Amino acid sequence: MSRGGQSTVDASATDAGTTDAGTADAGTADVTRKANTRATTGYWAGAARLAARLLLAAVLAYAGLVKIGDLTEAGRTVALYRIVPDDSAQLVGGVLPFVEVALALLLVAGLATRAAAVGAAVLLVAYVAAIASVWARGMSIDCGCFGGGGTLSGGAARGYALDIARDLLLLGAAALLIRNPRTRYALDGWVLNPKE
DSSP, X not given: OHHHHHHHHHHHHHHHHHHHHHHHXXXXXXXXXXXXXXXXXXXXXXXXXXXXXXXHHHHHHHHHHHHHTTHHHHHHHHHHTOSSOHHHHHHHHHHHHHHHHHHHHHHHHTSSHHHHHHHHHHHXXXXXXXXXXXXXXXXXXXXXXXXXXXXXSSOHHHHHHHHHHHHHHHHHHHHHHHHOOOOTTOHHHHHHSOOO
């Protein structure tokens, strides 16, 4: 009987050991799976922030460079909004393209990304407010966002909606960068985390 009792105890001890080892292996696999999920999620989040940074930079650079080509026209376009006096409109129209290009350069380099994103967000909110103001007042003008603004004959409402939607999308990209400005291929990484 002791022989039979002994083997019963040994068998149950072996089963318990196997169960514990199986649980440990399952736990390790679960931890590994969670780590891989976090890594994959982190990869895509980083890619989204990089895309947001480069999208904002490209749009701001294009808008600014087109307007720099004719600063007088940029001033006239700002004056068409009838939000600021004509003299101030010329100043705003002359300075705005350079601000857009400066923000684009910071975003392309990934330098002061959060500050550049805040600057871009401020511009975008102002653009949305200006376009909404013109729309609400029943005016028909081209927004001049990419140069060549002017008075339109009609059908501006559809254009205003698209302009506002575009700017809100870009505002979302700026908000993403304000929330988490760390992106790949950015000078911020070298400036903020110097390796000694």
